Amino acid sequence: MKFDLPKTPAVQVPGKSFRLDQVDPDDSTPFVHSPDDKSEASPRLLQLRERLSQLQELLYAEHKRSVLLVFQAMDTGGKDGTIKNLLTGVNPAGVRVSSFKAPSAEELSHDYLWRIHAETPKRGHIGVFNRSHYEDVLITRVHGLIEEKTWKRRYEDINNFEALLAQNGTVVLKFFLHISKAEQAQRLQARLDNPTKHWKFDPNDIKERKLWPAYQQAYEDAIRHCSPAHAPWFVVPANQKWARDLAIAEIVVAALEAMNPQPPKAIYDVAAQVIE
Numbered sequence: 544m545k546f547d548l549p550k551t552p553a554v555q556v557p558g559k560s561f562r563l564d565q566v567d568p569d570d571s572t573p574f575v576h577s578p579d580d581k582s583e584a585s586p587r588l589l590q591l592r593e594r595l596s597q598l599q600e601l602l603y604a605e606h607k608r609s610v611l612l613v614f615q616a617m618d619t620g621g622k623d624g625t626i627k628n629l630l631t632g633v634n635p636a637g638v639r640v641s642s643f644k645a646p647s648a649e650e651l652s653h654d655y656l657w658r659i660h661a662e663t664p665k666r667g668h669i670g671v672f673n674r675s676h677y678e679d680v681l682i683t684r685v686h687g688l689i690e691e692k693t694w695k696r697r698y699e700d701i702n703n704f705e706a707l708l709a710q711n712g713t714v715v716l717k718f719f720l721h722i723s724k725a726e727q728a729q730r731l732q733a734r735l736d737n738p739t740k741h742w743k744f745d746p747n748d749i750k751e752r753k754l755w756p757a758y759q760q761a762y763e764d765a766i767r768h769c770s771p772a773h774a775p776w777f778v779v780p781a782n783q784k785w786a787r788d789l790a791i792a793e794i795v796v797a798a799l800e801a802m803n804p805q806p807p808k809a810i811y812d813v814a815a816q817v818i819e
Contacts (some may be wrong), residue, residue, distance in 0.1 A: 544714050546771065546801030551677035553718075553779040556770040563763045566778045568723040569653040571692035571786035584785045591792040592632045598799040599669060603637040606667035610796065612670045615681075616720035617656055617758060618748045619730035621781055622673050625720060629786040629795065630671070639664060641672040655697075656704055657678045663708060675717075676701060680765045685757045685778055698768040715774035716798055719766060720781035785812040 548555060552570040574584060602608065612629075614622045630638060641662040641815070650658045656676055664670030680701070685696045705715050722730075734744040751758075770776040777794060780788040 544709070544798065546798050547573070548784060549793040549797050550792050551580065552786055553777045553790045553794060556766050556776040556778060557617075558770065559767045561767050561770075561778075563721065563759055563761070563766075563778065566721055566780060566811060568726065568782040570780040571783045574786055574789060577681075577774055579704060580607070582773070584789050588628075588785075588789050588792055591789075591796050594796050595633045595792065595799070596634070598674050598796065598802075598804065599637050600800065601804040601806055602669070603634070603667045605804040606807070608652070608804070609664040609668050609670065609798065610795075610802075611664055611670045611672065611708065611713050611715045613675045613715065613717040614720065615675060615677055615718070616781065617722060617727060617755075618745075618751055619727050619734075620720040620722050621784060621787060622720060625718075625781075625791060626671055626673060629792055633669070637667060638669045638671065640671040642674060643675060643678060656700065660704070666712065666714065670713075676704070677769075681761045683756065684761050685754055698723065698765070701769050702771060702774075706771070709773035714798060714802060716795065717770075717776045719762060719776060719778045719792075720787060721778050722781045724752075726782045726784050727752065736777050739747065809815055 549571045552572060552574070554561075554566050591812055602610065609614075612624060616622050626640060641663070643658070643662075646655075646658065659676040661674070662670065679689075680694045680697050683689045684691075730745065731748060734740040754776075766776045766778065777791075779787055779790050
């Protein structure tokens with residue numbers, strides 16, 4: 544689905560010539576001239592949340608189409624916080640957030656997209672993927688769990704899968720929360736320094752951090768090969784959390800505005816109804 548992209552730091556990936564190093568993780572323009580000057584961010588975010596709530600209610604009432612939001616990031620990239628901020632005030636009855644961990648024995652008995660398809664949103668709903676089917680061309684590739692010919696073939700699988708969703712009325716928007724390696728180090732250390740955040744720290748994160756270049760290459764390749772017009776990737780500078788949240792809210796609201804969901808007409812004579 545095409546829609547007018549609002550001015551944000553986020554970059555909609557144009558195709559196979561894209562490179563991650565073209566996007567500055569600290570970028571907060573055109574929102575502000577300085578990263579510290581965010582005085583207009585909070586009021587605007589409140590407006591967007593209110594509008595998102597209204598649009599989600601209309602989408603739910605229309606019950607013809609759906610929206611799928613996919614979030615991917617390096618460890619500490621901010622997926623949980625982003626989703627929490629975006630969905631504040633939205634009716635939970637019309638939203639489903641799905642997270643994908645290591646596949647179970649049952650899931651491994653099927654093709655890798657089987658468990659993903661089962662979590663796609665129903666008509667009238669907004670579905671949110673906190674990690675997604677892209678893990679099967681990221682972590683599996685970086686750790687050598689699949690051969691090169693397999694992860695390359697999976698790009699076509701994923702494009703076909705997302706095309707099927709689009710053909711059946713699901714608007715797919717994908718967001719890569721782009722942080723720097725230095726920012727990740729600060730966030731990991733912050734978790735260690737705060738006893739209330741120890742539960743969020745996993746010693747394995749340090750091992751994964753050593754694979755940073757391999758992950759960056761895997762993300763870049765997946766984003767470049769899987770960003771068609773019907774399921775675009777947006778690379779969102781995410782070092783500045785407030786700018787990240789504002790950019791994503793702007794894009795999601797713009798997409799829903801373009802969908803222009805309409806409530807169904809009453810199937811009864813409204814004028815004849817008398818409440819005594």
